[in-house]
Amino acid sequence: GTTLAGGLVGLPEPCQGTPCDIVASFWDIETSGQMISGGGQDKTSAQMQTLITFLTWGEGENEGIWTIDEGNDYPRLAWENRPGVAIGSMAFSDLLAGAGTSDDPYLIYTAEQMDLVGQFPNQWDRHYKLMADLDLGTFAGDEFHRIGHSYPSFQGTFDGNGHTISNFTCVSADGNSAGFFDSIRGENSEIRNLGVICPVVDVFATAGALAGHLDGGTITGCYVKGGAIWGSFGAGGLVGYNAGTVRDCYSNALVISDWGSGGLVGGGHGGSIKNGYFSGVVMGGGWGDVLVGHAQSMDVVGAFWNTETSRQGNSAGGTGLTTAEMMTAGPFLEAGWDFVGEDENGTEDIWWIDEGRDYPRLWWEGSSSEL
Numbered sequence: 001g002t003t004l005a006g007g008l009v010g011l012p013e014p015c016q017g018t019p020c021d022i023v024a025s026f027w028d029i030e031t032s033g034q035m036i037s038g039g040g041q042d043k044t045s046a047q048m049q050t051l052i053t054f055l056t057w058g059e060g061e062n063e064g065i066w067t068i069d070e071g072n073d074y075p076r077l078a079w080e081n082r083p084g085v086a087i088g089s090m091a092f093s094d095l096l097a098g099a100g101t102s103d104d105p106y107l108i109y110t111a112e113q114m115d116l117v118g119q120f121p122n123q124w125d126r127h128y129k130l131m132a133d134l135d136l137g138t139f140a141g142d143e144f145h146r147i148g149h150s151y152p153s154f155q156g157t158f159d160g161n162g163h164t165i166s167n168f169t170c171v172s173a174d175g176n177s178a179g180f181f182d183s184i185r186g187e188n189s190e191i192r193n194l195g196v197i198c199p200v201v202d203v204f205a206t207a208g209a210l211a212g213h214l215d216g217g218t219i220t221g222c223y224v225k226g227g228a229i230w231g232s233f234g235a236g237g238l239v240g241y242n243a244g245t246v247r248d249c250y251s252n253a254l255v256i257s258d259w260g261s262g263g264l265v266g267g268g269h270g271g272s273i274k275n276g277y278f279s280g281v282v283m284g285g286g287w288g289d290v291l292v293g294h295a296q297s298m299d300v301v302g303a304f305w306n307t308e309t310s311r312q313g314n315s316a317g318g319t320g321l322t323t324a325e326m327m328t329a330g331p332f333l334e335a336g337w338d339f340v341g342e343d344e345n346g347t348e349d350i351w352w353i354d355e356g357r358d359y360p361r362l363w364w365e366g367s368s369s370e371l
Contacts, residue, residue: 118145160194177212207231
């Protein structure tokens with residue numbers, strides 16, 4: 001086709017219909033010649049002939065329906081009697097320690113285990129805990145299975161546990177919001193205490209290093225250091241589109257967008273930002289601002305940006321400070337930030353600062369006494 005063509009599903013007419021529920025469905029980008037689709041996940045020919053891609057196909061009543069001759073052929077229906085092994089039932093709990101509950105979350109120790117989470121959409125309402133710093137540099141382009149799509153989205157909790165994820169890369173033209181979490185929805189969803197280091201996100205959509213789209217959930221105690229975020233329809237150093245709560249977070253990434261770029265949040269409707277800052281560079285077209293790009297009725301409290309590094313003088317919210325001011329506790333204390341060693345703004349000790357040498361840092365990154 002010349003228009004509205006897609007790899008698995010043809011692209012929908014603009015502004016018509018409701019998105020389909022497309023789960024655990026794939027297309028071969030090499031044989032099809034299509035890099036985008038109205039749904040599903042893109043795979044290389046090699047990935048389409050690998051058992052791990054189709055792990056969920058053997059769940060429940062689907063057990064034994066499919067077989068695969070790994071490395072030699074695509075999955076085949078069992079009645080075809082082709083060479084290979086049955087894609088059997090494999091519970092997610094067989095792959096990760098834990099039960100996925102708030103008291104016993106799934107535990108993630110390796111990059112491969114992290115990648116598995118993105119392959120089980122039926123587990124995106126569960127609880128997770130990161131147990132080690134991870135490097136995703138071995139996943140090139142769009143190989144890493146991002147978590148949460150428009151339908152279904154991630155609706156669980158992810159506790160970074162004071163760990164980091166480095167070298168996450170997403171290069172995609174599928175037109176969906178993209179980030180480490182593509183989409184987070186629901187009042188009970190939460191991402192906390194996680195650092196993202198040197199991400200690269202380059203998408204034909206709304207982009208954020210940590211989340212492409214946040215709707216109703218909470219991101220707290222997280223940061224993005226380094227990297228570059230580019231989204232054609234909005235980009236944020238932490239979150240692309242925010243209709244939830246971003247609290248006690250910061251970013252110093254390079255953020256670029258043709259429309260609606262913001263150092264911390266690209267844009268959004270409603271939602272809030274409390275006690276955060278941006279100290280990187282923002283470049284963008286229309287509604288390209290510093291801390292927050294295009295925003296409607298977003299509540300921004302106690303948030304700041306560096307007027308010297310950002311190269312921008314405007315923001316849809318927040319207060320601009322010089323580099324020297326950003327390395328001083330005073331403006332943040334006046335805004336109500338809870339620092340280690342003071343009690344007037346709270347006793348949780350969320351932030352600390354090595355005055356004159358660095359910007360504020362989150363409590364789980366260490367303390368000034370450890371420098």
